[in-house]
Amino acid sequence: xxxxxxxxxxxxxxxxxxxxxxxxxxxxxxxxxxxxxxxxxxxxxxxxxxxxxxxxxxxxxxxxxxxxxxxxxxxxxxxxxxxxxxxxxxxxxxxxxxxxxxxxxxxxxxxxxxxxxxxxxxxxxxxxxxxxxxxxxxxxxxxxxxxxxxxxxxxxxxxxxxxxxxxxxxxxxxxxxxxxxxxxxxxxxxxxxxxxxxxxxxxxxxxxxxxxxxxxxxxxxxxxxxxxxxxxxxxxxxxxxxxxxxxxxxxxxxxxxxxxxxxxxxxxxxxxxxxxxxxxxxxxxxxxxxxxxxxxxxxxxxxxxxxxxxxxxxxxxxxxxxxxxxxxxxxxxxxxxxxxxxxxxxxxxxxxxxxxxxxxxxxxxxxxxxxxxxxxxxxxxxxxxxxxxxxxxxxxxxxxxxxxxxxxxxxx
Amino acid sequence: xxxxxxxxxxxxxxxxxxxxxxxxxxxxxxxxxxxxxxxxxxxxxxxxxxxxxxxxxxxxxxxxxxxxxxxxxxxxxxxxxxxxxxxxxxxxxxxxxxxxxxxxxxxxxxxxxxxxxxxxxxxxxxxxxxxxxxxxxxxxxxxxxxxxxxxxxxxxxxxxxxxxxxxxxxxxxxxxxxxxxxxxxxxxxxxxxxxxxxxxxxxxxxxxxxxxxxxxxxxxxxxxxxxxxxxxxxxxxxxxxxxxxxxxxxxxxxxxxxxxxxxxxxxxxxxxxxxxxxxxxxxxxxxxxxxxxxxxxxxxxxxxxxxxxxxxxxxxxxxxxxxxxxxxxxxxxxxxxxxxxxxxxxxxxxxxxxxxxxxxxxxxxxxxxxxxxxxxxxxxxxxxxxxxxxxxxxxxxxxxxxxxxxxxxxxxxxxxxxxxxxxxxxx
Numbered sequence: 001x002x003x004x005x006x007x008x009x010x011x012x013x014x015x016x017x018x019x020x021x022x023x024x025x026x027x028x029x030x031x032x033x034x035x036x037x038x039x040x041x042x043x044x045x046x047x048x049x050x051x052x053x054x055x056x057x058x059x060x061x062x063x064x065x066x067x068x069x070x071x072x073x074x075x076x077x078x079x080x081x082x083x084x085x086x087x088x089x090x091x092x093x094x095x096x097x098x099x100x101x102x103x104x105x106x107x108x109x110x111x112x113x114x115x116x117x118x119x120x121x122x123x124x125x126x127x128x129x130x131x132x133x134x135x136x137x138x139x140x141x142x143x144x145x146x147x148x149x150x151x152x153x154x155x156x157x158x159x160x161x162x163x164x165x166x167x168x169x170x171x172x173x174x175x176x177x178x179x180x181x182x183x184x185x186x187x188x189x190x191x192x193x194x195x196x197x198x199x200x201x202x203x204x205x206x207x208x209x210x211x212x213x214x215x216x217x218x219x220x221x222x223x224x225x226x227x228x229x230x231x232x233x234x235x236x237x238x239x240x241x242x243x244x245x246x247x248x249x250x251x252x253x254x255x256x257x258x259x260x261x262x263x264x265x266x267x268x269x270x271x272x273x274x275x276x277x278x279x280x281x282x283x284x285x286x287x288x289x290x291x292x293x294x295x296x297x298x299x300x301x302x303x304x305x306x307x308x309x310x311x312x313x314x315x316x317x318x319x320x321x322x323x324x325x326x327x328x329x330x331x332x333x334x335x336x337x338x339x340x341x342x343x344x345x346x347x348x349x350x351x352x353x354x355x356x357x358x359x360x361x362x363x364x365x366x367x368x369x370x371x372x373x374x375x376x377x378x379x380x381x382x383x384x385x386x387x388x389x390x391x392x393x394x395x396x397x398x399x400x401x402x403x404x405x406x407x408x409x410x411x412x
Numbered sequence: 413x414x415x416x417x418x419x420x421x422x423x424x425x426x427x428x429x430x431x432x433x434x435x436x437x438x439x440x441x442x443x444x445x446x447x448x449x450x451x452x453x454x455x456x457x458x459x460x461x462x463x464x465x466x467x468x469x470x471x472x473x474x475x476x477x478x479x480x481x482x483x484x485x486x487x488x489x490x491x492x493x494x495x496x497x498x499x500x501x502x503x504x505x506x507x508x509x510x511x512x513x514x515x516x517x518x519x520x521x522x523x524x525x526x527x528x529x530x531x532x533x534x535x536x537x538x539x540x541x542x543x544x545x546x547x548x549x550x551x552x553x554x555x556x557x558x559x560x561x562x563x564x565x566x567x568x569x570x571x572x573x574x575x576x577x578x579x580x581x582x583x584x585x586x587x588x589x590x591x592x593x594x595x596x597x598x599x600x601x602x603x604x605x606x607x608x609x610x611x612x613x614x615x616x617x618x619x620x621x622x623x624x625x626x627x628x629x630x631x632x633x634x635x636x637x638x639x640x641x642x643x644x645x646x647x648x649x650x651x652x653x654x655x656x657x658x659x660x661x662x663x664x665x666x667x668x669x670x671x672x673x674x675x676x677x678x679x680x681x682x683x684x685x686x687x688x689x690x691x692x693x694x695x696x697x698x699x700x701x702x703x704x705x706x707x708x709x710x711x712x713x714x715x716x717x718x719x720x721x722x723x724x725x726x727x728x729x730x731x732x733x734x735x736x737x738x739x740x741x742x743x744x745x746x747x748x749x750x751x752x753x754x755x756x757x758x759x760x761x762x763x764x765x766x767x768x769x770x771x772x773x774x775x776x777x778x779x780x781x782x783x784x785x786x787x788x789x790x791x792x793x794x795x796x797x798x799x800x801x802x803x804x805x806x807x808x809x810x811x812x813x814x815x816x817x818x819x820x821x822x823x824x825x826x827x828x829x830x831x832x833x834x835x836x837x838x839x
Contacts, residue, residue: 064603068550072535072543080535080678083619083629083686112492122492134702138814145704146693155689158627162496165522165625209696212708218810222712223798226750228759234839235755235788237826239575241722241835247579248487322495322523322625333493 084154088198091153095194096175098182104172105179108161111334111353111388117141117183127183133208143184147206149198153177162334163322164391305409313406316399320391326410335389339410344368357386373407374400474514482506484515485582490571495523496626498565500586503716503738504723508765509590509773510560513653516589519565519669521626524655527675532623532659534601534643538680539616541606548659551645554596554604559642559665560772562740564588564711566668566695566817572804573813576824576835580723584823584835585716588740590773593663595644598637602681610681613638619686620662623677630671631685632664636709640665640771643676666742666771667709668817670695700812713801714820715739715749715776715793726831730784735762739774741795746774748794753780755788755824755838756803762791787827788838804837 084090106115112123119125129139138144142152157173159165168176178193181201187193193201241247317326323334330337336349347354347362354362361384366372376383377400379393394400475482482505491497498519501511518524529548537543565587571577578584598618610616618637621629632641642663645652652658657674664671670690685691685707697705717737720726726733735753739746746768750759765775776791793801804821826836 065606066554066604068553068604069544069546072537072545076535076545077537077543080621081537081680083621083680083688085682085684086687122489133698133704134700136813138698138702140693140698142693148687148692151687151689151692154686159522159625159689162522163625165627208702209692209704209706212705212710214705214708214710214712218712218802219797219799221810222800222802222806224800226759226792226794226800228750231757231759232839235757236839237788237836238839239837240826241576241579246487246489246577247583247722248485318526 082154082158084150084157086148086150088150088195091150091195091198092170093195094170094174095192095196096171096173096178097192098175098178098187098189100172101175101177101179101182104168104176107355107386107388108164108168109176112162117180126180130184130204133205141184142180143186143204145205145208147203147209149177149181149201149203152180153198156180167392306405309402309405310409311406312398313402313404313409316394316403317406319394320403323389323391326407330410338407341368342370342373342404342408355384355386355388357384370404370408373404377403479505482515484517485586487571487578487583496521498567498587500582501589502582502723503586503588503718504581504721506718507736507775509738509775510648511589511591513591513647513650513656516591516653516656517565517587518655519587520624520655521628522624525624525675526654527623527659529659532677534660534676535678536601536605536681537678538619538682539607539610540602540681541609544605546601548645551596551643551660554600556594557597557642558592558594559640559663560590560592560769561663561665562588562590562711562771562773563663563669563672564714564740564742566670566708566711569714569819569821569823570816572821572823572835573808573815573819576837579835581716581718581721581823582723585718585738587669588738588773590740591647592649593642593644594646594649595642595660595663598641598643598662598679599639601643601679602637605681607681615683617682617685619678619680619682619688620671620673620676621678621680622657622673623675628670628673628690629686629688630673630691631682631688632671634681636664636667664709666711666744668695668711671709695817697811697815697817699815705815708818711740711742712818712820713739713741713743713746713793713795713799715746715791715801716823717751717789717791717825720789720827720831720833721825722833722835725833726782726827729831730782733780733782735778735780735789737762737776737791739768739776739791739793740772741793741797741799742771743799744770744796746793747796749774749776750792750794751776751778752790752792753787756790756822759792768796784829786829787825788836789825789827789833790822792822 082090105113105117109117110120112120113126114120117126118128124141125139126142129141129144132139132144146152153173156176157166157168157170160168174193178187178191181187181193182189182191186201186204317324320335324336324338325331325333326338326341330339332349332352336352336354338349341349344367345362346366346368347358368376372383374397377394378397380387380389380391381393394403482502484499484501486494486497486499499517501517502515506512506515532548534546534551535543536546568587569584572584602618607613613634616634617631618634619629619631621627642665643660644663645660647653647656652661657672657676660676662671662673662676691706695708697708699705715737717735718724719734719736735751737749737751739749746764749762749764751762752759760778762776762778765777768774791801801820801822804819807819807821824836824838825833827833
């Protein structure tokens with residue numbers, strides 16, 4: 001720490017001292033660099049040597065700025081510098097209502113977070129959990145945990161929806177954030193969130209955080225002399241990991257996974273890592289049998305697939321992979337699994353909840369042909385109004401053809 | 413789960429069982445003589461007579477197939493989807509300290525993206541003299557540094573707060589890797605953008621952000637940014653792997669892995685933290701009373717016995733036994749590691765393979781003459797600040813059980829008479 005503080009003062013002084021700063025800098029921080037030389041020279045008392053040293057230090061100062069890179073243009077900064085801070089700085093003009101937000105949320109977010117932000121499967125719950133933070137199993141949501149509304153806006157705008165990040169407009173983001181507030185009972189249903197009233201929203205857990213206090217609360221007590229002999233009277237095993245049997249060990253992996261998923265369906269990502277000992281009961285193991293994965297085999301050669309195109313399609317499909325699985329063992333994720341999708345009735349993959357539009361297309365007996373799949377992939381929202389697929393569409397016809405050929409290579 | 417891995421799994425388990433049994437028998441027979449000559453020696457083996465593979469058989473080599481169970485593994489039930497998930501380094505099967513990139517744990521928030529060097533841009537903006545754009549080629553022209561550092565996810569061992577849960581060092585402690593990084597110091601790049609107009613640096617921050625869809629961003633106080641943070645493009649001598657942020661990632665020595673932003677695309681000098689999702693709703697540590705610690709960046713001293721351990725049982729019976737493990741501290745160097753074979757009642761000092769290095773893994777060994785009776789194996793790290801790795805109970809006393817992150821407790825393996833080991837908690 002003290003080194004850094006010295007550095008500040010060095011950087012803080014005027015240019016006259018800069019060369020001294022430069023060689024301090026080189027000396028202290030970049031040991032293997034050639035600037036070591038002036039330091040050695042400067043140690044000698046001779047005025048000549050001092051002069052040379054000063055000249056070299058000047059070189060070092062110049063070397064500090066190598067003149068690499070180029071100045072960023074305002075348009076470039078505007079494109080990337082979109083973070084929003086607790087004081088609202090960075091928020092663009094705009095507004096959105098709870099009502100609009102609900103519609104958007106159902107379209108873009110509900111597939112993972114649930115229609116009411118209650119969370120689907122292991123995806124994060126965004127609402128509820130009020131007053132649970134001191135419980136054995138805290139439920140951390142925007143309402144119960146997040147200290148700043150700016151974080152919600154910033155994250156939704158930059159990182160969501162999953163697989164279609166950075167596609168929401170400012171107004172859409174205001175609306176979705178308004179709906180998340182509404183689903184946490186923090187605003188009324190006629191609420192409209194805007195840049196102007198943004199800071200008026202009170203986050204329930206705003207005061208629930210303290211800055212890391214380990215130096216005060218822990219480092220002293222954990223720095224005492226370590227006991228080496230007869231440190232305790234007896235040692236008993238108080239808990240065994242094998243009692244839980246949740247360790248993935250090859251064949252056992254799916255089984256334990258299903259059991260734990262059952263027991264912990266509502267916690268998300270990092271919080272999942274939370275110890276779940278008490279949640280796992282032996283009974284859960286019987287719930288293990290996971291759904292049989294869809295059978296899938298490469299289509300028969302007689303189908304005359306263009307294998308080069310299939311290969312291209314495989315690489316285009318990377319854009320789809322965040323949400324769709326295809327091939328052996330493919331299951332529904334954010335989107336339905338796609339084995340045998342070409343020629344398959346619409347909205348008919350088992351266990352997937354489709355948008356209303358797609359569902360009615362399916363009820364009308366429509367089938368995914370190569371043609372209408374191409375139309376859908378070119379403009380998902382244009383082809384299926386209200387589709388849950390947040391993907392913006394494939395721009396190039398050849399990418400569409402390739403991805404369809406690739407999908408054709410997986411029969412049901 | 414493919415049929416192939418199932419088979420592999422079954423055979424590995426069978427191997428372990430068989431090996432334990434065979435080891436016992438050998439030990440029983442004592443050291444001495446073989447009953448009959450070993451055909452591996454007395455008969456000419458195929459590999460000693462025929463020819464092996466030519467030089468270009470694998471232009472970029474992979475480990476030999478006999479090591480194909482030394483891989484990263486995922487705990488499926490932890491996360492909703494592998495796109496936003498984590499897996500674990502097979503530390504139980506590695507030795508030394510450097511983690512090969514190919515088996516170093518991965519953690520993505522929106523999947524590992526492919527970003528070409530040619531398409532790479534790094535922006536430095538905010539409170540600098542001149543906002544700058546650097547290409548990958550630009551970065552290669554700055555003076556370079558090489559350092560070995562560990563990278564540990566804040567959630568490493570996070571599943572163990574409420575009790576012993578996952579049976580294997582890979583799963584309890586495998587959210588860690590240790591690599592030699594080559595890159596440019598962040599200080600150098602900030603200097604290039606200029607901070608003469610930044611003002612008092614002591615209350616400034618940098619916000620660092622990734623180029624992937626999750627746009628993972630973290631705020632780092634300026635004193636750390638200017639101290640030892642590295643903008644790295646090589647690890648262990650070669651390009652970063654895609655899953656570790658190719659072509660450029662941030663290295664934040666000693667601090668939690670989430671701050672080591674991958675696919676680094678922007679650095680903004682600011683007068684305060686952004687309070688992004690990853691530093692408010694996540695990576696904050698909830699205490700028993702429901703308040704939460706934030707800005708818990710440093711990874712405190714920690715160690716674990718990697719072998720013997722549940723995935724690395726003793727297969728040779730009683731007699732000479734090498735106990736080994738890893739120790740590290742985000743505060744600096746490891747100065748000492750103690751090992752207990754009786755659950756923490758008595759301790760002896762282990763041998764450090766090399767002197768502890770700053771914010772890097774240290775390998776320790778303790779060679780013992782195992783009498784074949786059960787052991788409760790523990791290790792305890794000491795770092796240069798005088799900090800001693802605490803027990804799980806001591807940590808829980810301060811924090812409760814809901815911190816999720818920063819669990820650096822002493823780990824216990826119960827080694828049974830047959831050499832198998834299990835993750836347990838002891839009184």
